[in-house]
Amino acid sequence: MHLLVTGGLGFIGSNFVRYWHKHHGEDSITILDKKTYAVNPKTEELLRGELGDRLHIVEGDICDMEKVWPLVDACDIVVHFAAESHVDRSVMNPSVFLTTNVMGTFTLLEAAVRAGKKRFHHVSTDEVFGTLPLDSKEKFTEKSPYDPRSPYSASKAASDHLVRAYHETYGLPVTISNCTNNYGPLMFPEKVMPLYITRLFDGKPIPVYGKGLAVRDYIWVDDHARGIELCIQKGVIGQTYLFGGDAERTTNEVAQTIARQLGADPSLIRHTVDRPGHDPRYAIDFSKATAELGWSPSRSFDEGIAQMIAWYKANEAWWRPLMHDAEQLAEKYLQGAI
Numbered sequence: 001m002h003l004l005v006t007g008g009l010g011f012i013g014s015n016f017v018r019y020w021h022k023h024h025g026e027d028s029i030t031i032l033d034k035k036t037y038a039v040n041p042k043t044e045e046l047l048r049g050e051l052g053d054r055l056h057i058v059e060g061d062i063c064d065m066e067k068v069w070p071l072v073d074a075c076d077i078v079v080h081f082a083a084e085s086h087v088d089r090s091v092m093n094p095s096v097f098l099t100t101n102v103m104g105t106f107t108l109l110e111a112a113v114r115a116g117k118k119r120f121h122h123v124s125t126d127e128v129f130g131t132l133p134l135d136s137k138e139k140f141t142e143k144s145p146y147d148p149r150s151p152y153s154a155s156k157a158a159s160d161h162l163v164r165a166y167h168e169t170y171g172l173p174v175t176i177s178n179c180t181n182n183y184g185p186l187m188f189p190e191k192v193m194p195l196y197i198t199r200l201f202d203g204k205p206i207p208v209y210g211k212g213l214a215v216r217d218y219i220w221v222d223d224h225a226r227g228i229e230l231c232i233q234k235g236v237i238g239q240t241y242l243f244g245g246d247a248e249r250t251t252n253e254v255a256q257t258i259a260r261q262l263g264a265d266p267s268l269i270r271h272t273v274d275r276p277g278h279d280p281r282y283a284i285d286f287s288k289a290t291a292e293l294g295w296s297p298s299r300s301f302d303e304g305i306a307q308m309i310a311w312y313k314a315n316e317a318w319w320r321p322l323m324h325d326a327e328q329l330a331e332k333y334l335q336g337a338i
C-alpha cells in the first residue's frame with residue numbers, strides 16, 4: 001500500500017509515520033508538508049534514517065492543487081494531518097488557520113474525488129465539540145453537537161463538515177477521527193507539556209493559565225496512531241470514531257506530575273492571566289472505538305509522562321535548538337503572572 005500523509009513532519013503525523021513503518025514495513029509513504037514553523041528539521045532527518053527508500057518527502061502546501069493532485073492520484077489512501085494546530089496562535093492570527101484547515105482540506109477532497117474516489121482518513125480534534133462544565137461527568141460522543149469556540153476549533157469543525165459532505169455528496173470513502181490532547185516524543189517545545197519538561201530541566205519557572213483548573217484528557221500519541229490504523233483497517237466508511245486517553249487532568253495536575261517526576265521545586269509553577277475563550281473541560285467517551293475497532297488506551301498518564309520525560313532527556317539535540325522561540329512565548333506568558 002502507498003500512503004499519502006499530509007503534515008507528516010509535524011508532531012502526530014511524524015509519530016504516525018514511524019508507527020506505520022514499524023507495523024507495515026512493506027508499505028511506502030509520501031509525506032506532503034509545507035514545513036511551517038511547527039517542523040523541526042531534525043524530525044525529517046530522523047524519519048529518513050528510519051524509513052530509507054520507503055519514504056518520499058514533498059515540500060508543498062495542501063492548498064496548492066498542482067502539487068496535491070499528482071500525489072493524491074498516485075496513492076492508495078490519504079491520511080490527512082496537515083493543519084495549523086496551535087490554539088494560541090489561532091487567537092493571534094486566525095487567517096492562516098482558515099486557509100490551511102478549511103481550504104487545504106477542500107483541495108485534498110477535490111483531488112481525492114477527481115482521482116477516482118480515493119480512500120480518505122481525516123484527523124481531527126475533540127475541540128470541535130466545544131466545552132463541558134467542570135463539575136459534570138458528561139463526555140463527548142460521536143453524536144455530540146459541534147460547538148467550536150476558538151478560530152482553531154472552528155476551522156477544524158468546518159473541515160470535518162466538508163469531509164462528511166464529500167462522502168454524502170460524491171460518495172468519497174472517508175473515515176474521521178476526533179481525538180483528545182496528544183503527548184509523547186517529537187512534540188514541539190512551545191506546546192505545554194514539552195515546554196514544562198524542558199524548562200524544568202533547566203530549573204526555569206513554568207506558566208499555568210489562570211487557576212490551572214481547565215481539564216483536558218491526554219492520550220499517548222502512539223495510541224492515537226493505533227486508532228487511526230484501526231480506522232483504516234476496520235473503520236466503517238462514512239463513520240466517525242473518537243479516541244481519548246482515559247486520563248482527565250487539570251493543567252495544575254499536569255504541571256505537578258511533571259514537576260514531581262523531575263524532582264523540581266513546586267514553586268517554579270507560576271499562574272498567569274487566562275487565555276481568551278479558554279474552555280473549562282474536554283472529555284471523550286471512546287466506547288464506540290472499543291466496541292467496533294477493539295481499541296483502548298495502552299498506558300496510564302504517569303507511565304506516559306515518565307516515558308516522555310525519558311525521551312526528552314535522551315534527545316536534547318532534537319529540542320534544544322528550538323528553545324529560543326518557545327522561551328520567548330513562555331516569558332511572554334510569565335510577564336502576565338498573577
Ligand SMILES: NC(=O)c1ccc[n+]([C@@H]2O[C@H](COP(=O)([O-])OP(=O)(O)OC[C@H]3O[C@@H](n4cnc5c(N)ncnc54)[C@H](O)[C@@H]3O)[C@@H](O)[C@H]2O)c1
Nearest residue numbers: 007009010011012034035036061062082083085124181182
Ligand atoms: N496535537 C493534538 O493534541 C491534537 C489532538 C487532536 C487532533 N489533532 C489534529 O492532528 C493533526 C496534527 O496535529 P499536530 O499536533 O501534529 O500539529 P503540528 O502543528 O505539529 O503539525 C502540523 C503539520 O502540518 C504541516 N502543515 C501546516 N500547514 C500546512 C499546509 N498548508 N500544507 C501542508 N502542510 C502543512 C506543518 O508543517 C506540520 O508538519 C491536526 O489536524 C490537528 O488538528 C491534534
